[in-house]
Amino acid sequence: MHDIAAIRKDPAAYDKNWARRGLSVQTPAILKLDTDRRAVQTEMQDLQNQRNTKSKEIGAIKGKGGDATTLMNEVAAMKERMAELEQREATLAEALNQHLASLPNLLDDDAPDGKDENDNKEVRKVGTPKKLNSQTPEHFDIGEALGMMDFETAAKMSGSRFTLMHSGLARMERALAQFMLDTHTIEHGYTEVSPPLLVRDNALYGTGQLPKFAEDLFRTTSDHWLIPTAEVSLTNMVADSILDDDMLPRRYTAHTPCFRSEAGSAGKDTRGMIRQHQFYKVEMVSISHPEQSNEEHERMTQCAENILKKLELPFRTISLCSGDIGFGSRKTYDIEVWLPGQDRYREISSCSNCGDFQARRMKARFRKKGDKDTQFLHTLNGSGVAVGRALIAVMENYYDPSDGGVFVPAVLKPYMGGIEKLLPQGVSKAQRAVG
RNA sequence: GGACAGGUGGCCGAGUGGUUGAAGGCGCACGCCUGGAAAGUGUGUAUACGCCAAAAGUGUAUCGCGGGUUCGAAUCCCGCCCUGUCCGCCA
Numbered sequence: 001m002h003d004i005a006a007i008r009k010d011p012a013a014y015d016k017n018w019a020r021r022g023l024s025v026q027t028p029a030i031l032k033l034d035t036d037r038r039a040v041q042t043e044m045q046d047l048q049n050q051r052n053t054k055s056k057e058i059g060a061i062k063g064k065g066g067d068a069t070t071l072m073n074e075v076a077a078m079k080e081r082m083a084e085l086e087q088r089e090a091t092l093a094e095a096l097n098q099h100l101a102s103l104p105n106l107l108d109d110d111a112p113d114g115k116d117e118n119d120n121k122e123v124r125k126v127g128t129p130k131k132l133n134s135q136t137p138e139h140f141d142i143g144e145a146l147g148m149m150d151f152e153t154a155a156k157m158s159g160s161r162f163t164l165m166h167s168g169l170a171r172m173e174r175a176l177a178q179f180m181l182d183t184h185t186i187e188h189g190y191t192e193v194s195p196p197l198l199v200r201d202n203a204l205y206g207t208g209q210l211p212k213f214a215e216d217l218f219r220t221t222s223d224h225w226l227i228p229t230a231e232v233s234l235t236n237m238v239a240d241s242i243l244d245d246d247m248l249p250r251r252y253t254a255h256t257p258c259f260r261s262e263a264g265s266a267g268k269d270t271r272g273m274i275r276q277h278q279f280y281k282v283e284m285v286s287i288s289h290p291e292q293s294n295e296e297h298e299r300m301t302q303c304a305e306n307i308l309k310k311l312e313l314p315f316r317t318i319s320l321c322s323g324d325i326g327f328g329s330r331k332t333y334d335i336e337v338w339l340p341g342q343d344r345y346r347e348i349s350s351c352s353n354c355g356d357f358q359a360r361r362m363k364a365r366f367r368k369k370g371d372k373d374t375q376f377l378h379t380l381n382g383s384g385v386a387v388g389r390a391l392i393a394v395m396e397n398y399y400d401p402s403d404g405g406v407f408v409p410a411v412l413k414p415y416m417g418g419i420e421k422l423l424p425q426g427v428s429k430a431q432r433a434v435g
Numbered sequence: 436g437g438a439c440a441g442g443u444g445g446c447c448g449a450g451u452g453g454u455u456g457a458a459g460g461c462g463c464a465c466g467c468c469u470g471g472a473a474a475g476u477g478u479g480u481a482u483a484c485g486c487c488a489a490a491a492g493u494g495u496a497u498c499g500c501g502g503g504u505u506c507g508a509a510u511c512c513c514g515c516c517c518u519g520u521c522c523g524c525c526a
Contacts, residue, residue: 052494059454059507060453063453074506
C-alpha cells in the first residue's frame with residue numbers, strides 16, 4: 001500500500017519509480033480519485049456535524065419536556081443527501097484503495113534497472129563451481145539410483161509436482177532443516193516460531209499476495225489459504241500492532257511447508273523436485289526500524305549465505321533488477337547455489353527489503369519511547385534457505401561418481417546419526433555406515 | 436458438530452437509546468511532596484482521516500465486523516467472525 005499523502009506531495013517521484021518496473025503513468029488517476037474523495041468527505045462530515053449538533057439540541061429540549069418537532073424534521077430532511085454522500089465516499093475510497101493496492105512497491109535506488117532476469121547484477125561469488133565433465137547426474141537421477149526418491153509413487157496419490165523420499169534422503173532433508181534452524185537461532189539471533197500454515201485473506205493481503213496473485217495460491221473449502229511461504233505467517237505476527245522502538249529489530253525464523261499452485265509455470269522444471277506444489281523452507285523475517293532496514297537486509301542476506309558456506313556449497317549472490325524484482329519488495333538479493341548436474345546456478349534463497357509497504361497494508365507500526373506519533377515499521381523476509389533445493393544442491397555437489405553415493409556434509413553429520421554417506425540401497429549395511 | 440456465556444481504551448471494568456470518546460480502577464508519563472525512595476497528591480495518557488501553509492485548533496469516524504431501526508445507537512434488530520466453558524468427535 002502506498003502513502004496517499006506522499007503521492008499528493010510528489011506524484012512525479014512515484015511515476016518515475018513505477019516506470020522502472022515498466023508501468024505507465026499512474027498518479028493522475030489516483031490524484032483525481034483522492035481529490036474527489038476528499039471533497040465528498042468534507043461535505044459529508046459537515047452534514048454529520050450539523051446532524052450531531054441538532055440531535056444533541058433535540059435531546060436537550062426533550063430532556064426539559066419541550067417540543068423538538070421542527071428540529072427533528074430538519075435533520076430528517078438531511079438524510080437523503082447524507083446517504084448519497086456516504087455512498088459516493090465509499091465508492092471513491094474503494095476505487096482508490098483498489099488502485100493503490102494493485103501497485104507494486106517503490107524500488108530502492110540501489111536496485112539495478114533492467115528488463116528481466118538477464119539484467120540482474122551479480123554482487124559476489126563464493127566457492128568454486130565443480131565441473132565434473134558432465135559426470136554429475138541431475139538430482140532426480142541420483143535420488144532414484146539411490147532408491148530413496150520416488151516420483152511415481154508420489155504422482156500416484158498426488159499427481160505431478162510432488163516427491164516422495166525415504167530413508168537417507170528423507171532424513172537428510174530433516175537434518176538440513178534442523179541445521180538451518182539451529183544456526184539461525186543460536187548464531188544469528190532469530191527466534192524460532194511454529195506458525196499457522198493456513199491463513200485468512202487479510203494476512204495475505206498484508207504481505208501483498210492478495211488481491212493480485214490469488215491464482216498462485218491453494219485455497220481450502222473453509223476459505224483459508226495455504227501459505228506459499230512462512231513470510232506470510234511471520235510478518236503478520238506484527239499486524240495491527242504498535243511496538244515500542246526498543247523492541248526492534250525483531251527476528252523470527254520458522255521451518256514450514258510451503259504450498260504453491262505454480263499456475264503459469266507449466267513446462268518449467270517438470271522433472272525432479274526443483275519446482276513442487278509443496279516444499280519445506282526455513283524462513284527468516286525481520287521487523288525493523290526504518291533507518292536500520294538496509295543494514296538489516298545486508299545482515300539477513302549474510303545469514304542466508306552463511307548456511308551455504310557452512311554446507312560448503314558454491315553460490316553467487318545477485319541483486320534483482322527492476323524488471324525481475326517482486327511486487328512487495330524495494331530491493332531483493334537472490335542467492336543462487338551451484339548445481340553441477342544442471343551446470344548452472346539456481347535460486348535457493350531470496351532476501352527482500354519490503355520497506356513500509358507490507359507494514360502499511362497490515363498496519364504494523366512502532367512508537368519511539370515518549371513520542372506521540374506512530375510510524376510504520378519496515379519488514380524484511382528471506383529464505384534461509386529453501387530446504388528442498390538445499391537437498392538437491394547437496395546431492396549434486398556431494399555426489400560420488402565412483403559408487404553413486406552422496407557424502408554427508410560435515411555440518412549435517414551431527415543430525416544424521418553417524419551416517420557419513422548415502423549409498424544406493426541394496427548395498428550392505430556395513431558399507432552404508434562407512435566412516 | 437451441539438449447548439450455554441461473552442467480545443468496551445495498554446490492562447481490568449462500568450455503562451441497555453440522548454452533551455459518553457466513553458465512569459471507576461490499574462498501569463504509564465510528567466509535576467508536587469521527600470535527603471533519596473515508597474506512600475500520598477495533581478495533571479495528562481487511543482487510533483485513523485479531513486479542514487488549515489503549518490502549529491494551535493477544529494471536525495468526522497471507530498465500544499469484534501457488516502448491515503438495519505431512529506432526529507440521535509456502545510446501548511435496540513438482523514447477519515457474520517472470534518473467544519471461553521461443557522458435551523460429542525479426534526491427531
